[in-house]
Amino acid sequence: MPFTTLYTGRVIRLTKKEFLHRLEKGLKGIPKSELDERIEFYNEAIDDRIDEGLSESDAVADMGSIDDILKQILSEIPLSKLIYENVRPKRQMKPVETVLLILGFPVWFPLLISAAAVILSLFASLWSVIISFWVVFVSLIAYSIAALIAGIGITLSASTSVGLAVLSSGLISLGLSIFTFFGCKAISHGTVKLTKSLVFKFKSQFIKKGVA
Numbered sequence: 001m002p003f004t005t006l007y008t009g010r011v012i013r014l015t016k017k018e019f020l021h022r023l024e025k026g027l028k029g030i031p032k033s034e035l036d037e038r039i040e041f042y043n044e045a046i047d048d049r050i051d052e053g054l055s056e057s058d059a060v061a062d063m064g065s066i067d068d069i070l071k072q073i074l075s076e077i078p079l080s081k082l083i084y085e086n087v088r089p090k091r092q093m094k095p096v097e098t099v100l101l102i103l104g105f106p107v108w109f110p111l112l113i114s115a116a117a118v119i120l121s122l123f124a125s126l127w128s129v130i131i132s133f134w135v136v137f138v139s140l141i142a143y144s145i146a147a148l149i150a151g152i153g154i155t156l157s158a159s160t161s162v163g164l165a166v167l168s169s170g171l172i173s174l175g176l177s178i179f180t181f182f183g184c185k186a187i188s189h190g191t192v193k194l195t196k197s198l199v200f201k202f203k204s205q206f207i208k209k210g211v212a
Contacts, residue, residue: 019060026070030077031077074204126191130187140176143170144171146170151164
């Protein structure tokens, strides 16, 4: 969908300069090397489309929505890079600032570790539930196979009624495993989407979105 901006009821198509300016503004907070690389990529992409015969506004519109571009770029940048870029000093620290940082270490460091532990424990708890469901699925499959093999053996060599009962339990377990599989798949898919959403929201705190 071409990127346009609604303004006082009129649709405004962006120039290449405006597009790149908004893109750069929306990516404030990512590493400079990443920012320069992305801006250069879209600059060349627009130029290529202009060379192919599109007008400047059409070439810009062909890039798509800036919001979608920002989301895509943010999803590709490792969280560690964003954190490092935003927490590292942008200038050389003054002696007094260094002293205060050292003196405050017993306070801010445990708080930082605690926050990280809470976040990790939430993700671990979420995924432990998913793993538990898959363990149940594997257990049902294993029991189904064992019960079917044992049921056939008992039916042929010992008691038919007992063998059929074991076979029945194996078939019931197999049926339950099928339902469990689809349930586990749906839950896992939902959890992956939720995890990506949470990570994206956390990442978005490190950039200043400036798209008007």
